[in-house]
Amino acid sequence: MTSSAPAAVLWDMDGTLVDTEPFWMAAETPLVERFGGTWSHEQALGMVGLALEDSARLLQNAGVPWGVDEIIAYLTDEVLRQLSVVGVPFRPGARELLADLRANGVKTALVTMSMRRMALSVTELIDFPAFDVVVAGDDVERPKPYPDPYLQACAALGVDVADAVAIEDSPNGLRSALASGAVSLGVPLMVPLDGLGADALWPTLEGRTTADLRALHASRRETPAFPTASTTTPQETR
Structure with a gap:
């Protein structure tokens, strides 16, 4: 030392x-709703700090019919899009x-x-x-x-x-x-x-x-x- x-x-x-946690939540909710599911604030909080693979599997359980890699790519793109608009919060x-x-x-x-x-x-x-x-x-x-x-x-x-x-x-x-x-x-x-x-x-x-x-x-x-x-x-x- x-x-x-x-x-x-x-x-x-x-x-x-x-x-950026609100950005992730803002990406998750419409994705689940697109496929007829619901996504609560409590479910979103449960994703905080999870590995993206684990988060993707939870979204699959909520009704998103995509593969893990596809979900991760979508969420990442959505968060990056929001960052490009507002800058680094x-x-x-x-x-x-x-x-x-x-x-x-x-x-x-x-x-x-x-x-x-x-x-x-x-x-x-x-x-x-x-x-x-x-x-x-x-x-x-x-x-x-x-x-x-x-x-x-x-x-x-x-x-x-x-x-x-x-x-x-x-x-x-x-x-x-x-x-x-x-x-x-x-x-x-x-x-x-x-x-x-x-x-x-x-x-x-x-x-x-x-x-x-x-x-x-x-x-x-x-x-x-x-x-x-x-x-x-x-x-x-x-």
């Missing part, structure tokens, strides 16, 4: 860096914290279960070089809540996962971060994160800086039973 830990900050995308404080990390020389990775083409489209809309590494849903064999996406990001960055902070907004994402051994910060948006074991829960990133993440990491490292990366299957229920 370096004296300037965290060596890296790992960002989830949808709902954490950018407030950063969550409060996210852009500022990301820029501060870059200014302080902290490595950053985007770790998302969205498709890589969508992740790269989002990063291209950010007006500064935001990430050293992008790990997307089609880059990993096992999606969140497995630890693989975060472990893969740290390997690509060349840092120990214990020297990283992961920021998440969903239960599935938080489980992935915790299983990896990263210091795990929850910033809830659509669904609560209480009781999942996050190292910290912040209501917002607004006003937060690199110094705050360093303090969080330092305080967690002082805890005797600091977790190590796990390859076991995390709890997959939401």
Whole structure:
């Protein structure tokens, strides 16, 4: 571990860096209704943080007669179309914290279960070089809540996962971060994160800086039973 830990900050995308969850919901509802089904707000909330393959299967169960890949492509295209109209809807404080990390020389990775083409489209809309590494849903064999996406990001960055902070907004994402051994910060948006074991829960990133993440990491490292990366299957229920 370096004296300037965290060596890296790992960002989830949808709902954490950018407030795109409403875009996904806006794409899901008309798709289900096109085939005579109904899609409730509660069902939409149940998709938050899921791998896209799992989300596609839920939409199939709701009556969408397409294949998994076709559903994923449709949803991705719809969200990208909305992003092209409104730009990047950063969550409060996210852009500022990301820029501060870059200014302080902290490595950053985007770790998302969205498709890589969508992740790269989002990063291209950010007006500064935001990430050293992008790990997307089609880059990993096992999606969140497995630890693989975060472990893969740290390997690509060349840092120990214990020297990283992961920021998440969903239960599935938080489980992935915790299983990896990263210091795990929850910033809830659509669904609560209480009781999942996050190292910290912040209501917002607004006003937060690199110094705050360093303090969080330092305080967690002082805890005797600091977790190590796990390859076991995390709890997959939401």
